[in-house]
Amino acid sequence: MSYKCAVCGKGSRSGNTVSHSNKASKRLFRPNLQSLNILLNGIKTREYVCTSCIKSNKAKKAI
Incomplete structure (x- = not known):
């Protein structure tokens, strides 16, 4: 599963x-995606x- 919304295209950032000592380590902010039956282009x-x-x-x- 790619972390991308099928409607608006929102993806990972x-x-x-x-940390408390102000040391930075990389991470991903992912959108809250839900699996849903939708009408996309009439299908x-x-x-x-x-x-x-x-x-x-x-x-x-x-x-």
């Missing part, structure tokens, strides 16, 4: 984890969609 498919697209109704649930 890189950043740093900073019912199971895709990974971020929760912000689900909440804003950008992803239409297929019934």
Whole structure:
């Protein structure tokens, strides 16, 4: 599974984890993806969609 939303294209971002001693180590910030049956171009498919697209109704649930 690629960490990318099928609707908006939101993907992983890189950043740093900073410890108490202020030492930085690399990490990934990943979007909250959920598997969902959606209508994509008029076709019912199971895709990974971020929760912000689900909440804003950008992803239409297929019934």
